[in-house]
Amino acid sequence: MSYTSFSIGRPGRAYDGVAMGSDQWNALITRQFEILGEGNAETIVGGFAAGIGKFINVNTYPDVESSSRVIARLAAEQLFEVESSGPFVSTEDMMKLMAS
Incomplete structure (x- = not known):
C-alpha cells in the first residue's frame, strides 16, 4: 500500500558554505534526488513556505518503510534536516476521522 508523507525541513549541513549553482551544489542536489x-x-x-522559513514536501512512496529509508539517508548524508515528517491526510479524510 502506498504511503504519502508531509515533510517540513531545511537544507542540511552538507550545503553549508556551498554556492548555489556551483559544481559542489549540483553534486549535492543530484545526490539528494538520487x-x-x-x-x-x-x-x-x-516548495518553500516563506511564512515559516522552511521547505515543505509532499511525497508518495510505495510504503512507509521506503519513506523512512529516504529520510534516514538524507539525514545520514546531511542533505536535509527534517523538522517534521509524517503521514499526509486529506482534509476530507481527516474530517471523517474527527467526526467518528
Missing part, C-alpha cells in the same frame, strides 16, 4: 529515486518517491508538491 536518494528520493532510490526510495521510489514521487513528489506531489514541494
Whole structure:
C-alpha cells in the first residue's frame, strides 16, 4: 500500500558554505534526488513556505518503510534536516476521522 508523507525541513549541513549553482551544489542536489529515486518517491508538491522559513514536501512512496529509508539517508548524508515528517491526510479524510 502506498504511503504519502508531509515533510517540513531545511537544507542540511552538507550545503553549508556551498554556492548555489556551483559544481559542489549540483553534486549535492543530484545526490539528494538520487536518494528520493532510490526510495521510489514521487513528489506531489514541494516548495518553500516563506511564512515559516522552511521547505515543505509532499511525497508518495510505495510504503512507509521506503519513506523512512529516504529520510534516514538524507539525514545520514546531511542533505536535509527534517523538522517534521509524517503521514499526509486529506482534509476530507481527516474530517471523517474527527467526526467518528
